[in-house]
Amino acid sequence: MTKMISRRLFLGSxxxxxxxxxxxxxxxxxxxxxxxxxxxxxxMLRELQKPAEALVDAARLGGRVGFAVANVATGKRLExxxxxxxxPPASVAKALxxxxxxxxxxxxxxxxxxxxxxxxxxxxxxQGDLILAxxxxxxxxxxxxxxxxxxxxxxxxxAVKGDFIVWGGALPMLRDIDSGQPDHVGYNxxxxxxxxxxxxxxxxxxxxxxxxxxxxxxxxERHRPSVKMASMQIIARxxxxxxxxxxxxxxxxxxxxxxxxxxxxxxxxxRKPEVYAGEVFQTFAGAQGIKLxxxxxxxxxxPEGETVTAYSxxxxxxxxxxxxxWSTNLTxxxxxxxxxxxxTGNRPSSLENSAKELxxxxxxxxxxxxxxxxxxxxxxxxxxxxxxxMMHALxxxxxxxELKPLLKSFRMLDENRNLIKDHxxxxxAKTGTLNFVSxxxxxxxxxxxxxxxxxxxxxxxxxxxxxxxSERERPPGGREWNRRAxxxxxxxxERWGIVYSS
Numbered sequence: 001m002t003k004m005i006s007r008r009l010f011l012g013s014x015x016x017x018x019x020x021x022x023x024x025x026x027x028x029x030x031x032x033x034x035x036x037x038x039x040x041x042x043x044m045l046r047e048l049q050k051p052a053e054a055l056v057d058a059a060r061l062g063g064r065v066g067f068a069v070a071n072v073a074t075g076k077r078l079e080x081x082x083x084x085x086x087x088p089p090a091s092v093a094k095a096l097x098x099x100x101x102x103x104x105x106x107x108x109x110x111x112x113x114x115x116x117x118x119x120x121x122x123x124x125x126x127q128g129d130l131i132l133a134x135x136x137x138x139x140x141x142x143x144x145x146x147x148x149x150x151x152x153x154x155x156x157x158x159a160v161k162g163d164f165i166v167w168g169g170a171l172p173m174l175r176d177i178d179s180g181q182p183d184h185v186g187y188n189x190x191x192x193x194x195x196x197x198x199x200x201x202x203x204x205x206x207x208x209x210x211x212x213x214x215x216x217x218x219x220x221e222r223h224r225p226s227v228k229m230a231s232m233q234i235i236a237r238x239x240x241x242x243x244x245x246x247x248x249x250x251x252x253x254x255x256x257x258x259x260x261x262x263x264x265x266x267x268x269x270x271r272k273p274e275v276y277a278g279e280v281f282q283t284f285a286g287a288q289g290i291k292l293x294x295x296x297x298x299x300x301x302x303p304e305g306e307t308v309t310a311y312s313x314x315x316x317x318x319x320x321x322x323x324x325x326w327s328t329n330l331t332x333x334x335x336x337x338x339x340x341x342x343x344t345g346n347r348p349s350s351l352e353n354s355a356k357e358l359x360x361x362x363x364x365x366x367x368x369x370x371x372x373x374x375x376x377x378x379x380x381x382x383x384x385x386x387x388x389x390m391m392h393a394l395x396x397x398x399x400x401x402e403l404k405p406l407l408k409s410f411r412m413l414d415e416n417r418n419l420i421k422d423h424x425x426x427x428x429a430k431t432g433t434l435n436f437v438s439x440x441x442x443x444x445x446x447x448x449x450x451x452x453x454x455x456x457x458x459x460x461x462x463x464x465x466x467x468x469x470s471e472r473e474r475p476p477g478g479r480e481w482n483r484r485a486x487x488x489x490x491x492x493x494e495r496w497g498i499v500y501s502s
Contacts, residue, residue, distance in 0.1 A: 134194025336376025
């Protein structure tokens with residue numbers, strides 16, 4: 001990383017000199033005549049900046065680096081490298097997905113989870129089946145299901161004669177987002193129209209008297225219901241750490257005893273989201289005195305019936321702000337799939353088919369030519385978009401003023417990787433990280449009021465391709481490579497903040 005620009009030097013030179021033209025005190029006694037002109041403050045700072053190519057070379061990332069930066073007000077492209085090279089965007093793709101969702105679904109769109117009664121109601125008793133019908137809500141949690149069960153009691157329901165049905169057919173049921181990921185990583189869950197706790201189950205273990213107490217729960221801060229649809233067995237081995245299998249409709253996990261230590265916890269992906277949601281709701285309905293049968297997963301269309309009560313999500317713009325902050329893959333996929341459904345009138349059959357509609361929308365709406373995404377989260381390594389097109393998309397989206405307020409502030413760090421709280425540059429951007437892939441795209445506000453838009457993509461695909469599936473959670477050398485990639489991003493932003501100030 002290049003030497004950090006001091007806040008005093010940056011502010012004094014860029015803001016004061018750019019606004020007033022006064023010389024810095026250190027040059028106050030310069031001779032009236034000189035063999036060469038003496039640079040003023042901002043000019044001196046600009047001359048001191050290393051060329052972008054030197055910054056890229058110093059990062060030692062290998063592979064390919066592409067970037068593009070422009071002035072928002074004029075649209076003029078200021079600097080670029082490999083601007084037309086298609087690169088994996090990783091989670092930077094979520095910025096496009098957010099824009100897609102806002103445009104197609106609307107700022108205040110809400111997902112709804114319904115309880116539907118068939119066969120009519122008689123004295124508080126459902127004469128047919130009770131259906132838990134998902135509307136795709138990616139933020140539905142155990143707490144939400146507890147609230148829904150309370151609403152069912154408030155609606156006067158006391159019993160159900162028929163079956164308890166769970167339905168997630170509003171969206172396609174997908175076992176995972178990217179089949180190339182390790183089985184146990186929580187950021188690669190299943191996708192459905194009925195999702196709970198981001199389709200993750202909480203595995204916790206505690207050592208006691210030479211053995212372990214193990215729980216599998218749909219945990220939140222308020223509730224900790226145990227579930228039977230996911231099981232864990234501890235095996236006396238050192239590797240692999242986890243294995244997964246589908247046994248008789250149960251997510252069956254094993255874990256290596258040698259990896260557990262005294263205790264700990266982690267989130268594991270759920271592969272049967274409808275059953276998971278149904279089991280949790282069944283527990284809370286029972287707590288309300290409403291006995292339900294074991295959940296039955298319904299395929300096809302949801303039957304007609306009376307909607308007894310429903311649970312609504314937060315408005316879409318709030319969901320997207322959290323998605324961009326925490327980079328939740330499930331949220332991105334659900335928003336993208338739902339937007340495609342609304343845009344085309346047809347349920348997409350796969351993430352790739354839905355992503356094709358996102359690509360088409362980006363071309364039609366934003367003028368993006370190179371978008372070739374295979375999903376909505378960026379988790380799939382086959383997705384491609386160029387830095388030039390990503391920057392162009394963000395420039396076009398700036399006119400609507402909807403996306404930038406949703407983007408997370410980018411942390412500017414000092415040489416010791418500590419946060420600089422009053423750094424003169426304000427950066428709002430979306431990060432993206434895969435093994436040996438790093439991206440950043442967003443906006444930079446300079447002290448003089450200039451606003452820049454940029455995209456930076458770096459990828460060493462040869463190193464990524466050499467990894468085994470088991471290495472993908474913590475690849476050798478991956479952490480150091482990612483640190484250098486992020487340092488390069490900050491160095492480029494700081495360069496642009498000085499060189500292209502007015």
